Amino acid sequence: MGSDLDRLRAVAATAGYKAGDPEAVAAYYRIHFKAALTRPEDYERLMARMRTSFTTAEAILNARHVEDRLMAETWSTDGYDLLPKLSRLTVPTLVISGEDDFIPSYVATHIAQAMPNARYVTMKACGHFAYLECPDAVRAAIDGFFRDMRAPARQK
Numbered sequence: 001m002g003s004d005l006d007r008l009r010a011v012a013a014t015a016g017y018k019a020g021d022p023e024a025v026a027a028y029y030r031i032h033f034k035a036a037l038t039r040p041e042d043y044e045r046l047m048a049r050m051r052t053s054f055t056t057a058e059a060i061l062n063a064r065h066v067e068d069r070l071m072a073e074t075w076s077t078d079g080y081d082l083l084p085k086l087s088r089l090t091v092p093t094l095v096i097s098g099e100d101d102f103i104p105s106y107v108a109t110h111i112a113q114a115m116p117n118a119r120y121v122t123m124k125a126c127g128h129f130a131y132l133e134c135p136d137a138v139r140a141a142i143d144g145f146f147r148d149m150r151a152p153a154r155q156k
Contacts, residue, residue, distance in 0.1 A: 007031050020057035020064070026050070036128035038100045046132055088112040093118040094145040096138060099127030119145060 007030050011017055016024030025116045029050055037043040054060055074080055092116050099122055110120035112120035123130040131138045 001075060001148050004031055004034065011064045020060035022051070022057070022060065025054050025060050033128075037133060038098070038125060038127040039133065042127075042129070042133045046129060059154060081107035083110075087116065090117060092145075092149055094142065095119050095120045096123060096130050097121070098123050098128055098130045098133065099116045100125065101130075102128055 003035070004043055010030065011024060011028045014024055026047070033046060033050075036077065037046060074082075093112075095108055095112040095115075095118055097105055099101070099105075102109070103146065106124065107114055109120055112118040123134045123137050123141070126134040126137070
């Protein structure tokens, strides 16, 4: 993993990446998302989709600015803790996690448990992008979630 991190840093340090060159950005994300998907064919589909969104340096730099601001206002802030806010979220929520996600399942479980009206579902043989890797299973989980929400409350 250290070598991937070194490669990411090397690409991020290039003038092309800093300027928002679509080829340099695509090279960066090829490394960044390599561990996120279980099957190579899904990885290649994600890379193809992402590559089509890298249209201009201006668009890339604008998106990077939004991402940098989000990081600065959340994860990079001392004491940032999303869980108390999640406990106040009352809307029914479906939390989907891939069995092979690089984010440990206990993290997704912890998030789901923090929300009073959440349901947690694990997608078998899926990585981080379950909607891409296992679209039928994700669709079935979402359909079931909404179907259960529409069902009349059972009397006890």
